[in-house]
Amino acid sequence: MEKDPLTIIEQAEDHLIDRIAENMHTFGMPSTVGRILGIIYMNRKPMTLNELSEETGMSKTRMSQVVREMLDVNIAEKVFEKGVRKDLYDVEQDYYQTFITLFSANWSKVVSKNKMMHKKLNRELLTALEGDLSPEAEVKINELLKELKEWLDYYNWISRLIEFFESEEVFKHVPKP
Structure with a gap:
């Protein structure tokens, strides 16, 4: 039985996010930071705390702490998008x-x-x-x-x-x- 292309894409993205999380751990960063970095990276556009909370199942408070940690080490940045009232966060794509x-x-x-x-x-x-x-x-x-x-x-x-x-x-x- 052949896998659905969307399932293959989701699994590939999940594997890449897991790798990014492991790589962050190598740098002494919590894997949670790597997971969020990977999720934003795979999203290919900035995300709100609410979107990140939904994606990870983490509380908005915990998500805020993780994003703050990412901002502190310059691997995430707050960005402005016209018409969006909530804070958006993006990561380096390079x-x-x-x-x-x-x-x-x-x-x-x-x-x-x-x-x-x-x-x-x-x-x-x-x-x-x-x-x-x-x-x-x-x-x-x-x-x-x-x-x-x-x-x-x-x-x-x-x-x-x-x-x-x-x-x-x-x-x-x-x-x-």
Whole structure:
């Protein structure tokens, strides 16, 4: 028995939405975010919170939280459509841009947190170095300061990598098909 073409289309879209949800999980995002991103993406036009709630079976309150999270990481945007009174939300249709946005958002947070930690630990170790130390403690502090310098270099490299992606320079080296 042959499947109805509409059933095949719905199943294919559901599979793609599931993949997008799994991919979002890989970026450290809740799969719910990926599911909503996939639903809007497959809809190919902006959707309201009510439409998203109906599509997912989630409450409008929960949907609002998920959409807010998507707005915070720049993978969704509120859009205006003439004649529509409710807020509409859309997502980037370019997979590459979505990847860059998620990569940049996640790693920028990591870089920021680690640079702050570096500053704090570096200051504490330098202060400790000024005290009355045993030779072993002085060696250990200097080793830790060296390690912190390498750590900072690593996070500065990640910052440059983020810039490389955001500038789209990456596509000169790894072209889109």
